[in-house]
Amino acid sequence: MxxxxxxxxxxxxxxxxxxxxxxxxxxxxxxxxxxxxxxxxxxxxxxxxxxxxxxxxxxELFTSPSYMFGTWYANTLKIAVFSMLIGVVLTLLTSYAVSRFRFKARKTALSTVLILGMFPGFMSMIAIYMLLKEFNLLDTHIALIIVYAAGAPLGGTFIAKGFLDTIPRSLDEAARIDGASNFGIFMRVILPLSRPMITYMALTQFVGPWVDFIFARLILRTKENWTVAVGMWDMVNTNQNTNFTLFSAGAVLISIPIMILFVFLQRLLVDGLTAGASKG
CATH class of the missing domain: 4.10.280 (MYOD Basic-Helix-Loop-Helix Domain, subunit B)
Structure with missing residues (x-):
């Protein structure tokens, strides 16, 4: 041959x-x-x-009295946006600390984040449920936002740290000579250079709450507070419901924001992934 x-x-x-x-x-x-x-x-x-x-x-999704798709859509958008904003800030601050500073418990903190990130999130759902119940946060959107945002550093710290390690420390030193504080360096030097990584983290942190069903179903009880995933599950959760074409229409509407974000942020997303995969 x-x-x-x-x-x-x-x-x-x-x-x-x-x-x-x-x-x-x-x-x-x-x-x-x-x-x-x-x-x-x-x-x-x-x-x-x-x-x-x-x-x-x-x-029918927006006009039928049996469904509250517009309300569910707005609830999901609110939860996803606030979870994204808070989660990105927490992840950036955590990754900046472990990337730029050398402190006594640094390796222990990194090991803890790595180990906790290995376990699936639903293993802690019962414990989180009991904590939220004690604080009277069940059936509230703030409960979902807190949990989603607090879990963001577990999945994004190492990737963001890998990206920040590629930024030369000489830039930090030059800014410090000019009188900039650590927070000033973070705001004026690190953040402008981290736009690809911020885009990646924002997109992944938005998608998670947007499509999550398990935790939202556990916490949210009243129909007015449901997210889109919980509401659509209710459409077909019994043998008597055969609204599969209606479910398909809702699925298409759910996919539109994610598709738009991926299309317009694709270049920054790829840059963030490849840069964050580098070992500093």
């Missing part, structure tokens, strides 16, 4: 694998998209593309 034939077979195999993976990723998304425009309530259909298209499901 000649080298040209071998390269052709290898290249063809690579394209076949990529096409198969693309189909596996796109087919479910397209099915949900087409289902949201399909008349009726059944998710199953004889054809992949609907024979007739309708916007009734999108209209």
């Amino acid at each position: 000649s080298k040209k034939v071998a390269n052709f077979i290898r290249l063809s195999g690579s394209y076949i694998i990529l096409i198969a993976l693309s189909i596996a990723a796109l087919y479910p998304a397209l099915w949900i998209l087409f289902a949201s425009f399909r008349p009726g309530k059944s998710l199953y259909s004889k054809t992949f593309i609907p024979e007739q298209f309708t916007f009734d499901h999108y209209r």
Whole structure:
């Protein structure tokens, strides 16, 4: 077998694998998209593309008295935005401290963050539930914001630290000679140079609360306080409910903000990931 034939077979195999993976990723998304425009309530259909298209499901989400999709959407947006803002600040401050300062418990703190990050979050849900109950925070959005934001440093500290380690310390020293304090260096030197990493952390911290169901279902009890994930689960949680096309319409609306953020912040997101993966 000649080298040209071998390269052709290898290249063809690579394209076949990529096409198969693309189909596996796109087919479910397209099915949900087409289902949201399909008349009726059944998710199953004889054809992949609907024979007739309708916007009734999108209209029903916002007009039906049985659902409060607009309220759920606003609740989710509020929780995700505040969790993102507080979580990014906490992660940046934590990573800046362990990246730039050498203190006695530094290695212990890093090891603690690393070990805690290995455990799935739902293992602590019962303990968190009891704490929130003692502070009368059950069925409140502030409870979700506190938990989401407090958990952000566990997942983002090491990545942010790797990025901050790539910023030359000579910049810190030059700013300190000019009379800048540690906080001034953080605000005027570190933050402007950390825009790719901040974008990555903000996006990941926004997506988590936006799509979370388990913890939101545990904490939120009244229908007015539900998030979109909990509300959509309620649409199809019993055998009597067959609102699958309505569920598909809600799923499409949920995906729109995340899709927009990924499209416009893709370059900064890639820069933040690659830079944060470097070892300083």
